[in-house]
Amino acid sequence: MKKPLAGALLSLFLMGAAVAPAVAAPNTQAAPPATAVAVNYAGTVALSNCSGSVVRAPASQPNDPALVLSNGHCLETGFPAAGEVVKDRPSSRSFSLLNASGSKVATLRASKIAYGTMTDTDVSIYQLTKTYAQIQSQYGITALTLNDTRPAQGSAIKVVSGYWKRIYSCNVDGFAYRLKEGDWTWKDSVRYTSSCNTIGGTSGSPVIDTTTGKVVAVNNTGNEDGGRCTVNNPCEVDQNGTVTVRQGINYAQETYIIVPCIAPGNKIDLSRPGCLLPKP
Numbered sequence: 001m002k003k004p005l006a007g008a009l010l011s012l013f014l015m016g017a018a019v020a021p022a023v024a025a026p027n028t029q030a031a032p033p034a035t036a037v038a039v040n041y042a043g044t045v046a047l048s049n050c051s052g053s054v055v056r057a058p059a060s061q062p063n064d065p066a067l068v069l070s071n072g073h074c075l076e077t078g079f080p081a082a083g084e085v086v087k088d089r090p091s092s093r094s095f096s097l098l099n100a101s102g103s104k105v106a107t108l109r110a111s112k113i114a115y116g117t118m119t120d121t122d123v124s125i126y127q128l129t130k131t132y133a134q135i136q137s138q139y140g141i142t143a144l145t146l147n148d149t150r151p152a153q154g155s156a157i158k159v160v161s162g163y164w165k166r167i168y169s170c171n172v173d174g175f176a177y178r179l180k181e182g183d184w185t186w187k188d189s190v191r192y193t194s195s196c197n198t199i200g201g202t203s204g205s206p207v208i209d210t211t212t213g214k215v216v217a218v219n220n221t222g223n224e225d226g227g228r229c230t231v232n233n234p235c236e237v238d239q240n241g242t243v244t245v246r247q248g249i250n251y252a253q254e255t256y257i258i259v260p261c262i263a264p265g266n267k268i269d270l271s272r273p274g275c276l277l278p279k280p
Contacts, residue, residue, distance in 0.1 A: 001073045001122070001181065001221045001232070002203035002250070036156065037213035041102040043144045044162035044206065045095040050074035051163040052095065053206040054108070054128075054135065055215055056143040057262040062133035064266040066143060068095055068110070068126040069255070070204030071220050072118040079118060082183045085280040086116035087268070091126060097141060102165040105139045115261075115268045118184045119278045121253045122220040124204070125268060144206055147214035148259045151190060156210040159192075159219050159252070163201040169210075170196035179251055181221060181234035190217045190252040191236075198222060198250045207252045215255055222250030 045052045045068060052070035060067075072086075073079050076093055080086055091113045097106040109129050116124040132143050151157070151172050159168040170193040179189040190207065192198075198205070198219055207217035226247035227233030234251065236244040260274035270279045 001071070002198055002200060002219060036210040039158045039160060039167065039208050039210060039213065040100040041098040041160060041162060041165065041167075042100040043141055044098050044160050045108065046098065046104075046162040047074060047093070047095060047204065048076075049201070050203040051161045051201065051205040051219070053160070053162070053215065054097065054141070054143045055146050055206070056132060057146055057259050057266070058148055059264075060132065060143075060262070060266055062136070063131050065111070066108075066128040066130055066132050066135055067114065067266055068108070068128060069146075069206065069215070069218055070124045070126070071218060072116045072122045072124050073220070074204050075113065075116050075124050077113075080116060082185070083119055084117065085119065085278050086113050086124075087270075087280050089113040093126060095126075096162070097135070097139060098162050098165070099139075099141065105141065106135075108135070115277065117278050120185070120187045121257070121277070122184070122186055123218060123253060123255070123258065125258070127266065144208070145214045146255050146259050147209065147212060147216045148256055150254060150256050151209065151216040155216075157192075157196075157216065158208050158210055159196050159198055159202065159205045160208060161198070161202040161205045161219075164199070166202075168196040168198055168202075170194070173249075176236040176251065177239055178237040179221070179234050180229045180237055182229075182231040186220075186253055188254060190254060191246070192250050192252070194249065196250055197248070217252035217254050219250070219252045223247050
């Protein structure tokens, strides 16, 4: 896993197809390329040991209690065991809210861990004591929106770490059918191209599609030493059981699967149609 830092269990540190260029007709101009969305630190947060972001579902309302997204392995209660799901557990954890330039503008506080697991995915969702409207009016910060569709191979992305105040730029290289690390296995993980060489403390960073500006994944791990399926050295396992090790390559967990689980009022409801998050 991508190394949660202070306060974590240090012995268990975590962490397309090419398009031919258009040919302009004589005396004409080729169409300009699509404009990328400017990605900055606004809406990201720093945890005591990880990164995260204030997020909303497409249907979330201004007066809903705001949510913070990070990794399951970043929970203050420690790493959930394989098969374990944390749901609606009281929490008073604090988060440093950043503005566009990466300066801290506020301390936000959780009311509960709405959801957390390291089974099938590596995600934590905190419910805050403030609403989106209150965060916007008091601090001028708008939540990042979770995309409701799977990210596309080859798409340009940025991994935004509130802990380190660092932004990594790369592309979605592909997907791991299963990603196995120690006791945990994650499904359909995003694999980055090599320029997203994320480090300890980037765990929980939002992965933002630069075309839409929406969150498509949450950064969580990478193979550090070339080990095979061990802690800090995840391996890919395909449908046939073939294992592939990619030293130095990093991964994230898709977040579109969270959207169907968010009910009105920003409640995490695992019984909703289309919700595939593991249940307790």
